[in-house]
Amino acid sequence: MDVTVIWAAIIALGVFTYVVLDGFHLGIGIVFPFFRDEHDRDRMTNTVAPVWNGNKAWLVPGGAALFAVLPVLYSPLLSTLYLPLAFMLACLILRGVSIRNRAKADRTKPLWDRAFTGGSAGAAFFQGIALGAFVQGISVDTGTHASIATGWLTPFNLFAGFGVVATYALLGSCWLFARTDANLQRRLHRLIWPLTMVLLGFVVLVSVWTPLAHASIATRWFDARLFLRLTPVPLLVLVCGYWMHRAIRARHRSTPFFAALGLVALGYLGILVSVWPYATAHSVTLRHTAVPHSSEMFALSGALVMLPVVMSYTTLGCRALRGKVRHGGTGRYL
Structure with missing residues (x-):
């Protein structure tokens, strides 16, 4: 049993869960100006008011797992991405403060609305920058010393930042479409398809840019053994886009959100394929960054107990608060 692979799967699952759960909430703030x-x-904020605080908690297991199990990856990753991650946390704090204060504010409510939008868009943007930097590669000179491979403020990273903003905006719009009704739902209906086209445009450009800019990724993508396995991915992206189009035309309540999740999952799969099995700089594998086997097993025993608990209360919370928000915006659900 390769425990390092199991831990990589746990971390990947935790990151994807955060993207899904907190992504649509950040997306609500991004589309706020519309x-x-x-x-x-x-009504828009009340759709996530009971659950947003728990959604962002999925960031904690990912960071803790990197520190405990993959310390050689944790050190250069956090050192190189110190500024974008610090900006991201500041934006998340601003987002949290704004959503609480706007519910009680009167004259300053417009100010908190702008803070909610800025915090949400900023957090998404800096998450995208960190993602782009990770895909580009972070070099490790030794086990403790890290250096920047290309610098985190690059055109590719900035482009990835805007791509994540567009992704979260689509998730937020689809979530709101399923949780609202009347005129608000009709306006969201007109917003979903343009955001879908924007996201598909980012997917196409990143798919072209990434192999052209990184020879190691191009070699991996077009390897004869892997190429045939990856062939269905672009086709599945087209299927999800068509599924979204049909769902919007038919005005299905929840289907657009699942179609958006399909697009996000396929993009996430592309990232994992691009970097696997390397951890940094496309030269250091995950096994070289892991702690000894006994330490991995000890940490895994705790994770196998806590992960089902966290996943259970997250599922029960979303299930208990399903349905549409009332017109009065009281936060109660039908």
Whole structure:
């Protein structure tokens, strides 16, 4: 049993879960400027008010797992991406403060609305920058000393930042479409397809840019053994896009959100294929960054107990609060 692979799968699952759960909440803040009515904005925030604080907690297991199991990866990753991650955390704090204060504010409510938008868009943007830097590669000179391979403020990283913003905006719009009704839902209906086209445009450009900029990724993508296995991925992206189009035309309530999740999952799969089995700089494998086997097993015993608990209360919370928000914006659900 390769425990390092199991831990890589756990970390990958935790990151994807965070993207899904906190991504649609950040997306709500990103699309906030498209809706000026105060009651509409109250309903938008009330769809996630009971769960947003727990959603972002999925960041903690990912960071803890990197520190405990992959310390050689944790050190250069956190050192190189110190500034974008610090900016991301500052934006998440601003997002949290704004969503609490806007519910009680009167004259300063517009200010907190702008803070909610800025914090949400900023957190998404810096997450994208960190993602782009990780895909480009972070070099490790020794077991403790890290250096920047290309620098985190590059055109590719900035492009990845805007791509994550577009992704979260689509997730947020689809979530709201399933949780609202009347005029607000009709306006969201007109917003989903343009955001889908924007996301598909980012997918195409990244798919072309990545292999052209990184020879190691191009070699891996077009390897004869892997190429045939990856062939269905672009086709599945087209299927998800068509699925989204059909769902929007038929005005299905929840289907657009699942179609958006399909697009996100396929993009995430592409990233994993691009970097696997390397941890940094496309030269250091995950096994070279891991702690001894006994330490991995000890940490895994705790993870196997806690992960089902966390996943269970997350599922039960979302299930208990399913349904549409009432017109009054009280936060109660039908």
